[in-house]
Amino acid sequence: MHPFYLLRRTPFVAIVDYNMGNLASVKNAFDLLGEKVTVESDPDKLKTYDRIILPGVGAFGDAMEHLSSRGMDEAVREYAASGKYLLGICLGMQLLFESSEEFGITQGLGLIHGRVVAFDTSRFHTPLKVPHMGWNRMFTQTHPLFSGLDEAHYLYFVHSYHALCSDQNDSIGESIYGYRFTSAVAHDNVMGIQPHPEKSHQNGLSILKNFINL
Template identity: 50%
Template sequence: MATIAIVDYGMGNLHSVSKGVERLGHQALITSDPKEIEAADGVILPGVGAFGDAIDQLRETGLDQVVREYVQTGKPLLGICLGMQLLFTSSEEHGEHQGLDLLPGRVVRFQGELKVPHMGWNRLALAKSDPLLTGIEEGHVYFVHSYHVLLNQPSDLLASTDYGQPVTAIVGRDNVYGMQFHPEKSGELGIRLLRNFVDMCRNPLICG
């Protein structure tokens, strides 16, 4: 059984994510304790709300550095929704904000006449093979967001969706992963993605 630390910085869908992990038969630990995060087999960075508020909370609690140091151990990290966006270099949401810069890219608002927020079920299009996508077939997952990620490195894209334009849906590099949608609310496909992530936590050597 793996222990998955869910980072509690005051802005996240903590309980729905923890229930998703627990349904897979693993321990979900909602925590802001650096020692518990460091000791975990895997870490999930959730997020709901505005980028600037979230990154400020992470910095004020010192959890931004805790997450960076965790990544250096080589164990898997997964950002979900806003948590994925926080992994990137910067965001233009309500001003200019610097992110964790674990992956190069920029978070921008949907442009044009698209309905915002992008809310509902959209089909994933897989971009490349990765351990996170083991056994995954293209299907629908649940999105709720007004901003999306523009990648600096196309090789970081694992899956996209279409919302009047290509939208980054899953990213991954080495042991750092992100999902723009909510896997814990995305039916069997989302749970399979969570299961694959937890499997990588049990054996971090298989990270992409």
């Protein structure tokens, strides 16, 4: 066989644009990696990509409203059902779950069984400062998303709510802020990380590169 046919085609990657994400920062991270990505706002075009990234900054309810109003919620669900790889970042990870208690109960995309809850500050004599902001370690299980990284590596976090997985097997990373909480998830082709890889220097870039290489 000619060596040309042995070359792996570069995946087509989209960052989902639903007016709730830090799109420029995520795209800049891929630019640093030399990877071409497209910021995509047309839900009908999502199915044409090999990978999609669901970013997010802000409130869960607002994000779901934006996704729904643009038809992106069903487009993302259909994409996940196709078996192609999807990565949620920060709020984007939380949206993968069935519901969130932020400002009342809001239904999520339902791609990961579980819910999103506020940090329980009542456990401590000195309440936790919320949001959880800054550098923190993530303790990870063996997963291709973390290939080449130590089992505990520092990443940058900014969030006031965290995920609770119904099936603990879906939790592939944990961090500690007062207590252990899930900071990375994976269920088949659907993955998510709570920290911001685009703000996490080399460790974050490694995660994004690993996602491209899945």
